Amino acid sequence: MGPERPGQTRGDGRRPPLPPQSVYILDRLRGAGGTAVSGEELSRQLGVSRNVVWRCVDALRERGYRIASAPHRGYQLEAAPDTPFPWEVGPLLRTRHFGRTYRFLDATDSTNRVVAEFAHRGAPEGLLVVADSQSAGRGRMSRKWFSPPGCNLHFSLLLRPRTPARRVPQAALITAVALARAVEELLPEVPVAVKWPNDLFVAGRKAAGVLCEMEAEPDVVRRLIIGVGINVNVPQGEFPSEFATSATSLRAAAGRAVSRTAVLASFLNHFEPAWEEWLEQGLAPFRAEWRRLSLLEGRRIAVESGREIIRGTAMGLSPEGGLLVRTPNTGIRLVMSGDAHVTDRPGPQWAAPDATVSGEPGKGERH
Amino acid sequence: MNIEEIARIAKLMEQHELTEFLVETDEMKLNLKREKALVSAAQVLPVPAAPPPAPVPAPPAVEPQRPATRERITIDSPIVGTFYASPAPDKPPYVKEGDEVSEDTVVCIIEAMKVMNEIKAEKHGVIARVLVENAAPVEFGQPLFEIKPF
DSSP, rough: OOOOOOTOOOOOOOSSOOTTTTHHHHHHHTTTTTTBBHHHHHHHHHOOOHHHHHHHHHHHHHTTEEEEETTTTEEEEOOOOOOOOOOHHHGGGOOSSSTTEEEEEEEOOOOHHHHHHHHHOOOOOEEEEEEEESSSOOOOOGGGGOOOTTTSSSEEEEEESSGGGGGGGGGHHHHHHHHHHHHHHHHHOOOEEEEEEEEEEEETEEEEEEEEEEEEEEEEEEEEEEEEEEESSGGGSSSSSGGTTTTTOHHHTTOOOOOOHHHHHHHHHHHHHHHHHHHHHHGGGGGGHHHBBBBBEEEEEEEEEETTTEEEEEEOOOOOSEEEEEEETTTEEEEEEEEEOSSOOOOGSSSTTOOOOOOOOOOTOOO | HHHHHHHHHHHHHHHHOOOOOEOOSOOOOOEEEEETEEEEEEEEOOOOOOOOOOOOOSOSSSSOOOOOOOOEEEOOSSSSEEESSSTTTTSSSOOOOEEEEEOOOEEEEEEEEEEEEEEEOOOOOEEEOOOTTTOOOOOOOEEEEEEEOO
């Protein structure tokens, strides 16, 4: 299956597309508050046959909506899936562009790859591709990401920032801040942190990872794809052993199921204004918040950067967004890439050497 | 010796179809060479100016010599970051020396703050030299590859 036009709100091609009247019917059933709505009434309001109404209801059922039907009574919505369909996320969005072009896929190898294809064909800024499950979720340098279907969020957003390429790596930080804001809003009881440059930690373990890919010349950023994976509802016990002590999910941290739809909408609602603020004002408005959220701040850390390991104390962000590390011998070092981990206190998240972390884990990560 | 005198010598060389004129004194050395219609001055000391080129009836038979520092054509890093020659540690590099590349060929990744920047050749040519080692830090504008264009 190849993606068709962006902007379509349909499935992955294995199923027939959702008939346009289905969303109206879903709204009416929701509005009925658990009581039945007659098929005849729906067919009259929509100006379609009873048979079409039946087909629309069936298309919803195929997508996981539990809809009861009884002769002479009509249709009744019993349960809705927590699936980030566009018609579920759309009404929650307060954005102007982000997520306003929306493509939902049941499954894909990589949402970043799908967005890249759309971008190549001129898709607009703000295009969002969401997959219910992702088979080849990639982390940095093609590291694997554990994600069983149906419980996590995998999505990629297309941006075309009008800013020099050299600034764009800061997008990683802004993404992490927006993720933290979204989780703080939805789960105020859960401790949230960011780890430079773009990991989200909840309750001391990694819960989300970001993979940004850009295509740019020095003066023109042709595209920036922000790929995000969030462990939303994976039960803690289901992480494979190599992730067991380093990764977590929002559900495991909060002790209750968390709506993927709500997390996605909240992230986009936080991200768009943050992104615009960053484009206009740079990192300055974010640095204090970063310090507050940063897992590394003031800690003894080791950063694997290229083939070098830099040890010292994390001193916050440089104006460019790099990690400042005060080293015993060489003064303050500016680190622009690498994997950092805390060395001064072996907490639970550091207990497993060489453990890989959901999000963008793998070789070289030592959380 | 002044510029008028040099011009007069050049004129005389043309009239008499001389190909070389050398004069040496304690203060100076003037060596004028002429190939067919081309007149050029070399090693004029201490006279700094070259003779004004005589009107040329025919194009020079010999290509003017290229400057010693030939301009290198390079693919440069658009950001500060880390250079990755291959998509993953266990994968072969995107390109190696001698590979033909076109505008859209991905030649490497520059990573900064986990933002991956796929660098394309942007030119049609052959990779003449890889200038950076895998996993090495690179600066903004630093040449990554030398490319021999087609």
